[in-house]
Amino acid sequence: MIARHFNEMTASLQRTLTEQQTLQQTLESRVDALVQAGTTELFHLNHLGVFIQACERLSEAADVIPQVAPALFPFGGSVLLLTPSGNALEPFAHWGAAGTGSAWLPDECWASRLGTTHAAAPGLHLPRCTHDSTSQATLCLPLGAQSEMLGIVTLQFSDAPALQAAQELAQRFADRLSLSLANVRLQETLRQQSVRDPLTGLYNRRYFEEIGMQELLRARRHQQPLSVVMLDVDHFKLFNDQYGHGVGDLVLRRLAHHLGHLFQDEIVCRYGGEEFIILLPKCDAQAASERAENLRAAVQGMTILTPHSSRLSVTVSIGVTESQPHEMDLASVVRRADQALYRAKHLGRNQVVSSVTAAS
Numbered sequence: 001m002i003a004r005h006f007n008e009m010t011a012s013l014q015r016t017l018t019e020q021q022t023l024q025q026t027l028e029s030r031v032d033a034l035v036q037a038g039t040t041e042l043f044h045l046n047h048l049g050v051f052i053q054a055c056e057r058l059s060e061a062a063d064v065i066p067q068v069a070p071a072l073f074p075f076g077g078s079v080l081l082l083t084p085s086g087n088a089l090e091p092f093a094h095w096g097a098a099g100t101g102s103a104w105l106p107d108e109c110w111a112s113r114l115g116t117t118h119a120a121a122p123g124l125h126l127p128r129c130t131h132d133s134t135s136q137a138t139l140c141l142p143l144g145a146q147s148e149m150l151g152i153v154t155l156q157f158s159d160a161p162a163l164q165a166a167q168e169l170a171q172r173f174a175d176r177l178s179l180s181l182a183n184v185r186l187q188e189t190l191r192q193q194s195v196r197d198p199l200t201g202l203y204n205r206r207y208f209e210e211i212g213m214q215e216l217l218r219a220r221r222h223q224q225p226l227s228v229v230m231l232d233v234d235h236f237k238l239f240n241d242q243y244g245h246g247v248g249d250l251v252l253r254r255l256a257h258h259l260g261h262l263f264q265d266e267i268v269c270r271y272g273g274e275e276f277i278i279l280l281p282k283c284d285a286q287a288a289s290e291r292a293e294n295l296r297a298a299v300q301g302m303t304i305l306t307p308h309s310s311r312l313s314v315t316v317s318i319g320v321t322e323s324q325p326h327e328m329d330l331a332s333v334v335r336r337a338d339q340a341l342y343r344a345k346h347l348g349r350n351q352v353v354s355s356v357t358a359a360s
Contacts (some may be wrong), residue, residue: 004036007223013086020146022250022309029043029054032238033189035300040071041072041169041172044056044068044071044072045072045172045173045288047068047175048064048068048069048173048176048177048180049176049179049180050064050071051064051068051263052064052065052177052180052181052184053180053183053184055184056184056187056188056191057184057188058081058092058172058181058184058188060184061093061180061181062092062093063093065079065093065095065099065177066093066094066095069093069095069173070095070096072169072173073096073155073156073166073170074096074171075096075097075155075156075158075162076094076095076096076097076098076155076156077094077095077096077098077153077154077155077156078091078092078093078094078095078098078101078153078154079091079092079094079151079152079153079177080092080101080103080104080141080151080152080153080154081143081150081151081181082106082149082150082151083323085306086106087104087105087106087349088103088104088105088106088153089104089106089109089112089152090101090103091103092151094277096155096156097136098154101131104130104131104152105266107130108129108130108131109130109131109140109142109152110127110129110140111129111130111141111142111152112140112142112149112152115142115149116142117139117140117141117142117167117170117171118139118140118165119137119138119139119140119164119167119175120132120137120138120139120140121137121138121157121159121160122135122137122159122160122161123160124160125137132154134154134156136157136158136217137156137157137158137160137162138154138155138156138158138163139155139156139157139163139166139167139170140152140153140154140155141153141154141155141170141171141173141174141192142174143174143177144178144183145178145179145181146182148182149183150178150185151181151263152183153173153174153177153262154172155173168224173347175347186219195210197269197270199249199254199270200253200256200270201254201256201260202260202268202269202270202276203267203268203269203270204269204270205269205270205272206277207269207270208267208269208271208277209330211267211279212261212267212279212330212333212334213330215267215279215281216323216328216330216333217286217329218281219281219282219323219326220323220325220326220328221328223325224281224282225282225283225284225285225322225323226279226280226281226282226283226288226323226333227279227280227283227284227285227288227320227321227322227323227347228278228280228288228320228321228322228323228333228334228336228337229277229278229280229291229292229295229318229319229337230271230275230276230277230278230318230319230320230334230337230338230340231275231276231277231278231279231316231318231319231341232274232275232276232293232316232317232341232345233251233252233255233274233314233315234314234315234316234317234345234349234350235314235349236248236251236273236274239251239312243306243310243312244310246307247304247306247307247312248274248308249338250304251274251304251312251314252270253276254302254304254314255276255299255302255314255316256268256270256276258298258299258302259276259278259295259296262291262294262295262298263280263291263295266278266279266281267279277337284322285320285321285322285354285355285356286354288320288322288354289352289354291319292320292352293316293352295316295318296315296316296318296350296351296352299315300313300314300315300317301355302314302349305328310324315349315350316350317341317344317345317349317350317351317353318341318344318351318352318353319336319337319338319340319341319342319343319344319352319353319355320337320340320352320354320355321333321336321337321354321355337355337356339355340353340354340355341353
């Protein structure tokens with residue numbers, strides 16, 4: 001009798017020990033899984049920051065986000081950035097089920113209104129953002145740096161429990177994204193300031209020399225034409241001497257406006273003083289000369305009204321050249337364009353001369 005009770009107690013104790021061991025193993029597995037998940041999440045968050053920080057432009061960051069974010073939020077998401085005017089949120093990047101979407105007004109998102117994370121999902125009994133036409137579990141988080149709002153990130157989940165489980169990770173994601181995008185935007189702004197002419201808003205000579213060499217090498221590699229157009233305002237010194245530098249600046253700004261309108265897809269730079277230069281990739285000298293003639297005619301029809309109500313007519317002289325198939329010296333290309341420009345001046349101004357014409 002005693003022996004039987006002893007055996008039963010031993011068996012019960014053994015079962016208890018086995019159950020405890022199984023529970024311990026389960027807990028250890030769950031802890032390992034959580035640690036592994038945390039390590040993986042940290043890995044992807046770090047990668048997100050590293051790759052975005054390496055971007056030179058926001059457009060590059062827009063390509064990086066959809067490649068990294070799905071590892072953290074596979075169901076889908078989108079990033080919208082506030083426009084410079086602050087009156088709209090424009091699509092910047094998206095992945096998964098989120099789709100491209102369209103621009104929103106800031107007031108259409110509760111996260112934007114409240115300045116804090118906002119969740120909407122069946123069963124949560126919270127208002128859904130106006131921009132969210134789905135019935136899915138959606139989390140909106142504001143993006144900001146140094147008390148300045150940058151935009152909104154929206155994340156989608158399969159259900160409310162999945163959303164709630166990911167809120168801490170989502171906040172870390174938004175924080176990392178905010179800091180990285182703010183840094184890229186600052187770098188891009190500083191770079192734009194360093195390569196833009198403050199008077200006309202066009203690129204400056206420094207940028208021309210940087211991008212011009214790249215385009216010359218690209219033209220040689222792909223055996224494509226590359227033309228350079230150089231122009232100069234005729235009798236510009238007279239505008240400054242007779243009407244003041246304010247009128248001279250007005251002439252340059254108006255000319256820059258015409259250049260930007262007629263050469264929207266090309267690289268237009270203020271080369272110095274009243275000289276401008278244009279890079280035309282995949283364009284030969286004949287086509288470049290035709291476009292230069294259109295520019296000359298447009299400028300000739302331009303009238304400048306001075307502060308004293310005087311009407312000034314403006315003309316330009318233009319030189320055109322084309323790079324040679326195996327040419328690697330940008331300076332020699334520019335020199336030929338400058339020589340053609342000089343010949344246009346010598347022949348009476350207000351005309352277009354190509355390097356071929358100048359050589360003949």
